[in-house]
Amino acid sequence: MSWVVAGPLVGRALADAGATVVRVESGTKVETARLMPPFENGIAGHENSALYGNVNAGKLGVSLDLRVPEAREVARSLANWADVVLESYAPGRMKKWGLEYETLRETNPGLIMVSSSINGQDGPYSGLAGYGNVGAALSGFQSVVGWADRLPVGPFGPYTDYLAPRFGLAALLAALLRRQQTGVGTYIDISQVEAGAYLQSPYLAKYFAEGDVVERRGNSDPALSPNGVYPCADNRFIAITAGDDDQWRMLATIMNVPDAIDEFGAAGDRIDRADEVDDLVADWTARHRAQDLEDLLQRVGIAAHVSADSRAFCEDPQLRHRGHLVELNHPLHGRVTVEGPRYQLGDTPLSVDRAAPVCGQDNDYVLRDILGFSAERIDALKNEGALA
Numbered sequence: 001m002s003w004v005v006a007g008p009l010v011g012r013a014l015a016d017a018g019a020t021v022v023r024v025e026s027g028t029k030v031e032t033a034r035l036m037p038p039f040e041n042g043i044a045g046h047e048n049s050a051l052y053g054n055v056n057a058g059k060l061g062v063s064l065d066l067r068v069p070e071a072r073e074v075a076r077s078l079a080n081w082a083d084v085v086l087e088s089y090a091p092g093r094m095k096k097w098g099l100e101y102e103t104l105r106e107t108n109p110g111l112i113m114v115s116s117s118i119n120g121q122d123g124p125y126s127g128l129a130g131y132g133n134v135g136a137a138l139s140g141f142q143s144v145v146g147w148a149d150r151l152p153v154g155p156f157g158p159y160t161d162y163l164a165p166r167f168g169l170a171a172l173l174a175a176l177l178r179r180q181q182t183g184v185g186t187y188i189d190i191s192q193v194e195a196g197a198y199l200q201s202p203y204l205a206k207y208f209a210e211g212d213v214v215e216r217r218g219n220s221d222p223a224l225s226p227n228g229v230y231p232c233a234d235n236r237f238i239a240i241t242a243g244d245d246d247q248w249r250m251l252a253t254i255m256n257v258p259d260a261i262d263e264f265g266a267a268g269d270r271i272d273r274a275d276e277v278d279d280l281v282a283d284w285t286a287r288h289r290a291q292d293l294e295d296l297l298q299r300v301g302i303a304a305h306v307s308a309d310s311r312a313f314c315e316d317p318q319l320r321h322r323g324h325l326v327e328l329n330h331p332l333h334g335r336v337t338v339e340g341p342r343y344q345l346g347d348t349p350l351s352v353d354r355a356a357p358v359c360g361q362d363n364d365y366v367l368r369d370i371l372g373f374s375a376e377r378i379d380a381l382k383n384e385g386a387l388a
Helices: 008-016 050-055 069-081 132-138 160-182 192-198 201-210 245-255 258-263 267-272 274-285 290-299 310-315 317-321 363-370 375-383
Strands: 022-025 060-063 084-087 112-117 186-191 227-231 237-241 303-306 325-330 334-339
Touching: 008 050, 008 084, 008 160, 022 069, 050 334, 060 363, 069 363, 069 375, 112 160, 132 160, 132 192, 160 186, 160 192, 186 192, 192 201, 227 274, 237 274, 237 290, 245 258, 245 267, 245 274, 245 290, 267 274, 290 303, 310 317, 363 375
Parallel strands: 022 060, 084 112, 112 186
Antiparallel strands: 227 237, 237 303, 325 334
């Protein structure tokens, strides 16, 4: 019962591992991810979102209009059947529907429920709604990403939408292990802001220890120079890092700037004059093809890699070898591409073999075969508008 990205990614990981995952949504109030690009063949439509398709692959799809009492009864039946309920509505919404953890556990005491929200379920800002860009701002990422002399740009996309599920999944696995040992269920409250803050732990520690507030510094590194992403002659970019003084001398020799070997010979000198070093490297890279430089520098042990654009990523032989991109049959689009499983396990391989459901695709199967509803009851739910 989660939407967009933060909740569905947890369900996607479970589906990859072989769990039966039922995605509950409504066709009357369309899931936001279904309205978000990119769209298959560039055509906007509720069944065309590649974002929705990626985070919901492998799941069964049920449509319930939870404004209808009979639909909420179906949701309670699903919660009685389930091991886990995932939800990412605004705090308090599940309680208004009578679907909060305290109620659901009365008939399923082993139930594990995961709630994902911006600030968690309680506290002065718990009612704040938003997407991962809001979570990224509140957890500090927006202020520290960018160049020192420009406005902050923040990390790409709704950043904490992709961080929080990693914490949620780990907590969920621990709760499953605890239930296996004790039979007791668990309620898990995931805050996107707190998940983001954990990834800023070094900066938080520095503030409490020394009072320093981290500042934007672009691609520069406090301990390494050069360390950046530089333009190339073919309109591509290459990331280069000199890890120590020996690597700097080797890089300067390759660039044919012998005077710079001694002028910037010590790491401290290069860090203090990082802008000059970057200009020197950029002037050299701008005269060469990115792939040629990657091949040359990696051959001598200097960390360098072409900055991949979308096409390069999708054609990357390493990612394809490891099954990161998977093609699936789709009832409307023929073939679609999604990311493969998030993990590779030796004894119990994960897989994705089913495209994300169209809205309500599996209503009859889930109600009849999983919940055991009669044909008459299913027809009644349809007539009452519950399955919409």
